[in-house]
Every structure is written in structure tokens, then in C-alpha cells.
Amino acid sequence: MEAKRVSAPLSREAAARLRCGDAVLLSGTVYTARDAAHRRFLDCLRRGEPLPFPVENAVLFYVGPSPAPPGHVVGSAGPTTSYRMDAETPALLRLGLRGMIGKGRRSPEVIAAMREAGAVYFGAIGGAGALLSACVRSAELICYPDLGAEAVRRLEVENMPLTVVIDAAGNDLYELGRSAYLAQRAEANGN
Amino acid sequence: MRELDAGRITEAVARLCVAANLRLPADVTAAVEAARRAEDWPVACDVLDRILENDQLDKGLPICQDTGLACVFLEIGQEVHIRGDLRDAVDAGVRRGYREGYLRKSAVRDPLLDRVNTGDNTPAMLYTELVPGDRVKLTVAPKGFGSENMSRIAMLRPSDGVAGVKRFVLETAEAAGPNPCPPMVLGVGLGGTFDKCALLAKRALLRPLDSHHPDPRYAALEAELLEAVNALGIGPQGFGGRATALAVLIETMPTHIAGLPCAVNVNCHVARHQTEVL
Numbered sequence: 001m002e003a004k005r006v007s008a009p010l011s012r013e014a015a016a017r018l019r020c021g022d023a024v025l026l027s028g029t030v031y032t033a034r035d036a037a038h039r040r041f042l043d044c045l046r047r048g049e050p051l052p053f054p055v056e057n058a059v060l061f062y063v064g065p066s067p068a069p070p071g072h073v074v075g076s077a078g079p080t081t082s083y084r085m086d087a088e089t090p091a092l093l094r095l096g097l098r099g100m101i102g103k104g105r106r107s108p109e110v111i112a113a114m115r116e117a118g119a120v121y122f123g124a125i126g127g128a129g130a131l132l133s134a135c136v137r138s139a140e141l142i143c144y145p146d147l148g149a150e151a152v153r154r155l156e157v158e159n160m161p162l163t164v165v166i167d168a169a170g171n172d173l174y175e176l177g178r179s180a181y182l183a184q185r186a187e188a189n190g191n
Numbered sequence: 192m193r194e195l196d197a198g199r200i201t202e203a204v205a206r207l208c209v210a211a212n213l214r215l216p217a218d219v220t221a222a223v224e225a226a227r228r229a230e231d232w233p234v235a236c237d238v239l240d241r242i243l244e245n246d247q248l249d250k251g252l253p254i255c256q257d258t259g260l261a262c263v264f265l266e267i268g269q270e271v272h273i274r275g276d277l278r279d280a281v282d283a284g285v286r287r288g289y290r291e292g293y294l295r296k297s298a299v300r301d302p303l304l305d306r307v308n309t310g311d312n313t314p315a316m317l318y319t320e321l322v323p324g325d326r327v328k329l330t331v332a333p334k335g336f337g338s339e340n341m342s343r344i345a346m347l348r349p350s351d352g353v354a355g356v357k358r359f360v361l362e363t364a365e366a367a368g369p370n371p372c373p374p375m376v377l378g379v380g381l382g383g384t385f386d387k388c389a390l391l392a393k394r395a396l397l398r399p400l401d402s403h404h405p406d407p408r409y410a411a412l413e414a415e416l417l418e419a420v421n422a423l424g425i426g427p428q429g430f431g432g433r434a435t436a437l438a439v440l441i442e443t444m445p446t447h448i449a450g451l452p453c454a455v456n457v458n459c460h461v462a463r464h465q466t467e468v469l
Contacts, residue, residue, distance in 0.1 A: 021234070021430075023237075036306070063256065064256060064257075064295060064297075065256050065295070066252070066253050066256045066258055066293060066294055066295040067293045067294070067295065068293070069251055069252070069293040072250075072251075072252065075252055075253065075256060075293055075295070076252045076253045076254070076255060076256035076258075076295075077256055078255055078256050078257075080257065080337060081337045081340065081370050081371075083370065103337070103369065103370070103372065103428065103429075104337070104368070104369050104370035104371075104429070105368060105369060105370060105429075123369075123428060123429075123430070125238060125241050125242065125245070125428060126255075126337060126372030126428060126459065127242065127245070127254070127255045127372045127459050127460055127461045128241055128242055128244075128245035128255075129245070129252070129253065129254065129255045129256035129257075130245050130248045130250060130252040130253065130254055130255075131241060131244060131245035131248060133250075133252055134248075134250075147308070148296060148308050148310065149256075149295050149296065149297065149308075150308075161241070163234075163428075163430065165430075173429075173430055173431075174368065174369050174429045174430075177234060177426070177429075177430040177431030178424045178425060178426065178429070178430075178431040179424075179431075180431055181232050181235075181424045181426060181431035181432055181433075182424040182431075184232070185424070
């Protein structure tokens with residue numbers, strides 16, 4: 001499949017053009033955030049403080065990279081499992097978060113909030129951190145240095161290979177891809 | 192009594208932490224390649240190609256950024272006397288390996304109340320066993336938590352039998368779905384007590400993926416379960432396809448007349464472990 005080129009930050013209009021199952025090459029600015037950073041984002045919102053990154057049209061990458069060896073911008077940088085961020089995600093979507101990069105299922109609440117926000121969930125290949133690292137052009141720590149690998153970083157990425165797992169209409173590749181495969185297999189077996 | 196300086200254990204653990212995170216055992220690569228050959232669903236083929244590309248990059252980076260908790264298995268010969276503090280020696284090895292290998296530090300000091308990163312990936316998850324002889328066998332198996340979180344244990348009834356075990360293993364794979372980075376490896380423990388059963392499942396993950404349980408009945412069950420898991424259609428990364436699992440490995444031990452403990456320890460396709468004998 002020919003990959004669609006997508007840039008981040010991601011507009012609502014560009015997000016709406018993406019379909020579940022699309023292969024994507026993402027370039028631009030993404031922010032890293034995982035478990036502990038999400039809890040701090042919500043603490044910020046409860047206190048009425050601004051988030052430490054521009055959330056409107058932003059794409060978050062659920063990743064805690066390994067340390068960068070000499071000569072590398074970043075270490076291995078594959079996705080972590082997304083469901084752990086489900087509780088905090090609808091609040092971010094309501095503020096204009098437009099994309100998330102991770103792996104694994106999302107909750108019905110997240111998918112409903114994505115549809116309202118016109119947001120997209122991308123899957124990166126879990127366990128392919130060395131490959132994904134090569135797409136990162138620069139990495140800058142922007143807050144929560146005490147969190148180590150979980151600190152929030154601004155990454156400039158180029159042609160990061162992703163798959164649209166859940167599109168802005170709420171179609172979910174984990175359901176549709178699997179059922180399409182099983183239907184094809186049943187047909188091949190003459191059932 | 193053979194004397195062994197604890198410093199040599201530190202050095203070996205450090206080496207093994209780095210080696211395990213940077214290269215996969217040959218049997219794991221062979222299993223991914225075999226899964227690719229058996230796959231005919233285009234999206235699944237693409238994913239497996241990328242996984243193979245990642246595993247062969249060799250750029251001095253860990254295969255996966257989740258370089259895990261450091262599970263360290265020691266088989267200590269009864270005829271060896273270790274000079275020095277063993278626990279400290281192992282943790283010193285983890286500390287050095289994770290620092291020098293640019294591996295991610297993923298351990299928090301307290302699980303519930305104060306989740307502060309220990310900063311050096313210690314403590315090791317240390318498993319010691321006394322065995323005959325005068326050697327020390329060390330295995331380091333870094334364990335990522337995307338897959339660990341999908342693991343489950345059930346205290347089945349003896350009457351649940353083979354059907355109950357099959358159901359629980361398939362339910363576990365189904366519930367895991369795309370979350371643990373399929374194609375996954377399933378370590379299944381049967382028997383023992385609650386805790387021993389979980390340990391059997393973890394130890395099963397140390398076996399070569401092309402190995403079989405010595406009892407042909409369990410070997411047949413491993414093959415049958417693998418076939419059943421791969422009929423679920425979850426596929427690589429959960430995008431659909433055949434390769435949901437690379438292997439199902441069963442370990443067994445005696446148990447109580449009233450019990451049939453069944454544990455499933457889920458691993459991802461980055462099924463890491465390296466061994467050295469001192």
C-alpha cells in the first residue's frame with residue numbers, strides 16, 4: 001500500500017482524510033508522554049495551569065526512549081501500550097489533541113472522545129524501537145526531567161512509518177483488520 | 192569447595208544485560224522468519240518484515256526501548272563458595288550493564304505509593320536455585336511490561352482438565368490481543384502452588400522457541416495450543432493475520448490433589464535471554 005504523507009501538528013481537516021488501515025509516513029513535531037507525564041498533565045488541568053506543550057493539533061507519542069548512545073539523537077523509541085493513558089486522554093482530546101501514537105486497544109470512552117475531537121490514533125510497531133529511532137531527527141527535553149525516560153520531549157520526526165489504527169470516525173483496525181483476515185481465511189477454507 | 196569471587200558474577204551479569212537487549216537468540220529470529228514464510232495476509236507480512244529489519248539493524252541500540260526489569264536466573268552449584276554478597280553483586284552487574292549499554296531504567300522503588308524511578312534499573316528480579324556441581328549458570332532475561340501486564344494465573348479445578356487449560360490459555364491470548372506486541376510467546380505453567388506455577392510459566396519463556404516438552408502428550412498440547420492461538424486472527428501487532436504467537440511453551444510439576452494451577456506468562460516477539468556459565 002502506498003503510504004500517505006502526514007505532517008504534525010495535525011489539523012482537523014488532515015486528520016479527517018485518514019482512514020483506518022492507512023499506511024502513513026509522519027513528519028514534523030510530536031511530544032513524548034506516557035504514564036507519569038499524563039498524571040502530571042491532569043494535575044496541571046485541575047490546578048487551572050496550562051499544559052507544558054501546545055495541545056491544539058498536537059500529536060502525542062506514547063514512548064519512553066532508551067538513553068541516546070554517543071552519535072545518536074535518541075535511543076530505541078518504540079511505542080508503549082496505550083490503554084494505560086486512556087483515563088487521562090479524553091480531557092486532552094477536548095483541548096484539541098489531534099493524534100496519538102502507541103500500540104494496543106483504546107477504551108470506548110477514548111474512541112467516543114476521538115470522534116468528537118476529530119482525532120486519530122496511530123499504531124507504531126511495538127518492539128521495533130531501533131527502527132523507529134532512525135526516524136527521529138532531534139529530541140529536546142521540555143519538562144519533568146525527574147521522570148527520566150518518562151520525561152516529556154519534543155521530537156522532530158521524519159517519515160515515521162505508522163498505521164492508522166482508529167480513524168476520526170471511530171473505525172478500529174483491531175476489529176476490522178482481524179475480521180477481514182478471518183473472513184478471507186474462512187473463504188479460502190471453503191466454509 | 193570451588194571459590195568464586197562475586198565480582199565475576201557482577202561482570203557476567205553486566206555483559207549479559209547488554210547482550211540480551213542488543214541481540215535476539217537465533218531461535219527467536221528463526222521463529223519470526225518462519226512466521227513470515229507462513230503468513231499470507233499483506234498487512235501482517237509488512238509488519239513481520241519491519242520486525243525482522245529492526246532485529247537485524249545492529250546499530251548499537253536495544254531492539255526494544257523497554258529494556259525491561261532485569262530477570263536474573265542463577266543456578267548455583269552446591270560445590271561453589273561465592274566470596275562476597277551475591278545480591279549486591281547481581282545488582283552491581285545490572286547497574287553497570289544498564290548504564291554502559293545505554294539501556295532504559297524502568298524500575299520504580301515502590302509499586303503503589305511512591306513510584307520513584309530507582310535510576311539504575313535495580314533491583315534485579317533474582318531467582319536462585321541450588322544444583323549439583325561446581326559451576327554457576329547465569330541467565331539474564333530482560334522482561335518488558337507491555338507483555339508482562341497481559342499475564343494471568345488461574346487456580347483451575349482438577350475436573351477442568353485439558354479443556355479448561357486450553358480455554359484459559361486462549362482467553363488469555365484473546366484478552367491480550369494487540370497489547371503485548373504480537374506475535375507473542377506464551378509460557379504456560381501447570382501444577383505446583385500459586386507461586387511455583389507462575390515461576391514455571393516464567394521459566395518456560397527461557398526455553399528455545401523450537402523446543403518441546405519432554406512428555407510427548409504435553410508437546411502435542413503445545414502444538415495444538417499454538418495452532419489454536421494462531422487461528423484467533425489477531426495477527427502481528429493485532430492488525431489481523433496468522434502470526435499471533437511464535438510459540439506456546441509448557442512447563443509442568445506435581446501439584447495438590449485438589450488443584451490445577453495454570454499460569455500464562457505472556458512475552459512479546461522480542462523474546463530476550465542470554466546465558467553464561469562460570
